[in-house]
Amino acid sequence: MSDSLLPESSKGKANGVGKALRTKDIDGHDLPPSPAPSTPRNGRKYALMTELVYTEGSDQYNASSVPIYQSATFKQNSATGGGEEYDYTRSGNPTRTHLERHLAKIMNANRALVVSSGMGALDVITRLLRSGDEVITGDDLYGGTNRLLKYLSAHGGIIVHHVDTTDPETVRKIVSSKTTMVLLETPTNPLIKIVDIPSIASIVHAANPSAIVAVDNTMLSPLLQNPLDLGADIVYESGTKYLSGHHDLMAGVIAINDPALGEKLYFTINASGCGLSPFDSWLLLRGIKTLGVRMEKQQANAMRIATFLESHGFKVRYPGLKSHPQYDLHWSMARGAGAVLSFETGDVNVSERIVESARLWAISVSFGCVNSLISMPCRMSHASIDAKTRAERNMPEDIIRLCVGIEDPEDLVDDLSRALVQAGAVNITSDGFLALGVGSSLGKAEASSEEGECSKIAPTPEE
Ligand SMILES: Cc1ncc(COP(=O)(O)O)c(C=O)c1O
Numbered sequence: 001m002s003d004s005l006l007p008e009s010s011k012g013k014a015n016g017v018g019k020a021l022r023t024k025d026i027d028g029h030d031l032p033p034s035p036a037p038s039t040p041r042n043g044r045k046y047a048l049m050t051e052l053v054y055t056e057g058s059d060q061y062n063a064s065s066v067p068i069y070q071s072a073t074f075k076q077n078s079a080t081g082g083g084e085e086y087d088y089t090r091s092g093n094p095t096r097t098h099l100e101r102h103l104a105k106i107m108n109a110n111r112a113l114v115v116s117s118g119m120g121a122l123d124v125i126t127r128l129l130r131s132g133d134e135v136i137t138g139d140d141l142y143g144g145t146n147r148l149l150k151y152l153s154a155h156g157g158i159i160v161h162h163v164d165t166t167d168p169e170t171v172r173k174i175v176s177s178k179t180t181m182v183l184l185e186t187p188t189n190p191l192i193k194i195v196d197i198p199s200i201a202s203i204v205h206a207a208n209p210s211a212i213v214a215v216d217n218t219m220l221s222p223l224l225q226n227p228l229d230l231g232a233d234i235v236y237e238s239g240t241k242y243l244s245g246h247h248d249l250m251a252g253v254i255a256i257n258d259p260a261l262g263e264k265l266y267f268t269i270n271a272s273g274c275g276l277s278p279f280d281s282w283l284l285l286r287g288i289k290t291l292g293v294r295m296e297k298q299q300a301n302a303m304r305i306a307t308f309l310e311s312h313g314f315k316v317r318y319p320g321l322k323s324h325p326q327y328d329l330h331w332s333m334a335r336g337a338g339a340v341l342s343f344e345t346g347d348v349n350v351s352e353r354i355v356e357s358a359r360l361w362a363i364s365v366s367f368g369c370v371n372s373l374i375s376m377p378c379r380m381s382h383a384s385i386d387a388k389t390r391a392e393r394n395m396p397e398d399i400i401r402l403c404v405g406i407e408d409p410e411d412l413v414d415d416l417s418r419a420l421v422q423a424g425a426v427n428i429t430s431d432g433f434l435a436l437g438v439g440s441s442l443g444k445a446e447a448s449s450e451e452g453e454c455s456k457i458a459p460t461p462e463e
């Protein structure tokens with residue numbers, strides 16, 4: 001990925017970006033350093049942006065787009081099993097295999113496996129656990145993750161500790177020989193907190209070498225962060241989000257380096273029948289090819305929106321902003337900030353009005369898609385976490401999450417400005433507007449409260 005979207009302080013640093021992956025061209029001439037995300041494994045030859053679109057192997061006709069092998073079963077040469085690669089699509093399918101190999105390369109993993117959703121991926125991973133096992137996880141997690149862990153704790157005899165994983169020392173205090181799995185999310189959904197994967201992985205592995213550190217990488221995608229290179233044993237993500245990019249499929253991805261662990265996970269996928277269908281495998285493969293260009297544009301737009309909101313006095317959570325309290329930690333692990341940000345208004349009713357006043361921003365759960373979305377996590381994606389637990393975990397009820405797409409950024413700003421004004425979320429002054437409760441003028445806007453419309457916002461010095 002190009003360095004162009006990285007902050008100055010991080011250019012060429014994060015996770016090996018700037019390290020040459022290949023130093024000679026095919027004729028033995030020196031190549032300029034190509035940005036490689038990490039030490040290459042699994043046959044990677046080019047920069048990640050290239051590898052996303054470059055797939056090896058096809059069918060006997062050299063089809064440029066890998067075919068969809070829409071077949072449940074495969075003919076065998078003998079009754080005793082002729083050693084064919086495929087017998088039944090639940091156990092394996094050529095389109096799925098092609099996708100898994102492509103993902104293993106992109107994720108810098110020994111093996112990747114694809115299943116029917118991100119939650120399906122977590123379900124497969126948690127089947128490594130046995131009654132009495134202890135799991136350490138965060139106190140800010142995607143609602144569905146929290147729900148599955150709660151179910152396992154209530155019905156599977158698993159002991160789940162929700163702690164503040166943003167502080168590795170908290171993990172050090174609680175980890176023990178009984179800890180079998182540590183489940184991390186970074187940045188967290190929806191509070192955009194950053195978790196120090198390398199520190200936690202080394203603390204956990206020192207306390208119990210057989211404990212598994214699993215990282216949910218959904219919020220960044222393999223383009224921006226490689227948890228396996230940062231000490232994790234398993235990385236999983238919802239392919240429904242950035243990897244597919246168009247909200248036209250559900251998928252989950254699991255990547256590992258340990259072959260024995262890979263076999264155990266594959267056993268569960270085959271035994272339980274949650275492998276990704278051939279058609280969805282094909283669609284996901286197609287989506288991955290444009291991940292690089294989509295993400296570059298989405299990140300640039302997200303930065304524009306984050307600075308716009310911050311300059312108008314809102315408390316914004318986005319790791320691309322220097323004001324993020326864990327900015328340096330984030331950029332020590334990641335190559336980008338992603339395109340999900342959240343902000344608070346101080347009033348849940350005002351937040352609701354903003355969300356409902358937006359026109360271009362669709363009110364939807366999910367993220368990572370080409371079109372922009374707006375949501376209230378406490379009422380939507382995280383509604384399965386009960387209100388008492390949300391309060392105990394300091395989750396602001398008024399928080400609004402923005403998932404930024406690839407539209408013209410000024411259209412997004414205009415629509416958001418209009419929604420803020422219409423919802424009464426800002427104090428309008430003669431020379432602009434500011435979030436309610438903010439005393440001094442930070443940004444300038446030309447606003448017309450009469451029409452509930454706010455036209456172009458004059459750029460602030462930061463913008
Ligand atoms: C961080 C995170 N992990 C996992 C999931 C689960 O993915 P899926 O919806 O594909 O099951 C989601 C969203 O659903 C998510 O936001």
Ligand SMILES: N[C@@H](CCSC[C@H](N)C(=O)O)C(=O)O
Pocket residue numbers: 142144189364365366367380381382384
């Ligand atoms: N009704 C769904 C909500 C899915 S939320 C999807 C996504 N992870 C997000 O954060 O927006 C459910 O109960 O799972």
